[in-house]
Amino acid sequence: MARISRKEQKAATEQRLVDTAMEFFAAHGFAGSNTADVAKAANVSHGTVFLHFPTREALVLRVLDVFGDRLSVAFKTAMQEDLSLEGVLRAHLSVLRECEDFYARLVQEGALLPPQARSYLFILHASVSNRLHLAALVDSAAGNMRPIKQHLLFNTWIALVHYYIAHADIFAPGDSVIATKGDELVEHFLNLCRK
Amino acid sequence: MTDKCASCHSCGFPMEKDDDFALGDRSQPYCCFCVDSHGALLPYETVLDANAKHYVQSQGVSAGAARSMAAALLATMPAWRDRPAA
Numbered sequence: 144m145a146r147i148s149r150k151e152q153k154a155a156t157e158q159r160l161v162d163t164a165m166e167f168f169a170a171h172g173f174a175g176s177n178t179a180d181v182a183k184a185a186n187v188s189h190g191t192v193f194l195h196f197p198t199r200e201a202l203v204l205r206v207l208d209v210f211g212d213r214l215s216v217a218f219k220t221a222m223q224e225d226l227s228l229e230g231v232l233r234a235h236l237s238v239l240r241e242c243e244d245f246y247a248r249l250v251q252e253g254a255l256l257p258p259q260a261r262s263y264l265f266i267l268h269a270s271v272s273n274r275l276h277l278a279a280l281v282d283s284a285a286g287n288m289r290p291i292k293q294h295l296l297f298n299t300w301i302a303l304v305h306y307y308i309a310h311a312d313i314f315a316p317g318d319s320v321i322a323t324k325g326d327e328l329v330e331h332f333l334n335l336c337r338k
Numbered sequence: 339m340t341d342k343c344a345s346c347h348s349c350g351f352p353m354e355k356d357d358d359f360a361l362g363d364r365s366q367p368y369c370c371f372c373v374d375s376h377g378a379l380l381p382y383e384t385v386l387d388a389n390a391k392h393y394v395q396s397q398g399v400s401a402g403a404a405r406s407m408a409a410a411l412l413a414t415m416p417a418w419r420d421r422p423a424a
Contacts, residue, residue, distance in 0.1 A: 211350075
């Protein structure tokens with residue numbers, strides 16, 4: 144059996160802590176989770192958490208960093224199939240659907256998180272905004288789309304999506320609000336944009 | 339979802355295609371936006387301005403908020419994390 148080096152073991156433990164923390168934050172929120180809970184769920188000692196992350200904030204930021212990277216890659220991958228405006232909207236929803244519980248916590252508690260945490264979300268948003276803008280330019284050139292500034296196009300979309308996610312408990316009790324309402328939101332948004 | 343991809347050590351931009359990397363070279367730690375035509379990392383203020391401008395353009399946030407968020411993000415990046423606080 145191949146032996147695992149100390150470095151590999153450390154990396155594996157850190158990855159487990161990050162994955163566990165992500166699940167914990169999704170289930171209980173950022174404010175409702177502490178490092179002792181994460182340590183217990185990851186089956187490590189409380190002190191082990193601090194060997195990898197000197198503070199709770201460092202753990203939160205690492206989780207958000209990993210989450211942001213995964214989301215960005217997933218969005219780019221989903222985008223490769225369809226670059227139309229509808230394709231971008233559906234790709235965005237598909238990646239959010241994969242992590243809907245965690246993302247909902249970000250929407251609900253984002254303003255309370257450290258500034259770096261909000262920056263990670265803004266990176267993803269900037270990417271989605273750019274893709275929407277590029278798709279809209281194509282439709283505008285074809286005469287099918289109203290002229291809408293890039294940031295307003297994106298903000299209108301994200302406001303719609305975030306409103307439904309933030310109130311998922313009333314729009315889709317016990318279910319995924321993206322799976323339940325996603326088609327309707329895409330159709331409505333396209334109707335708003337198109338001539 | 340897929341695993342973590344390469345990201346720029348200066349601004350965090352996810353780099354997938356050859357063109358995303360500085361000089362089109364996948365061994366480079368920085369993205370094509372954070373370097374000059376010779377592949378040298380641009381000054382901090384230039385990178386900060388570009389990131390803040392990107393936030394304003396893509397999401398319409400105020401220039402001050404965009405600059406604060408960009409600075410908070412850059413402070414976590416390998417290229418800038420050891421930079422003395424202003």
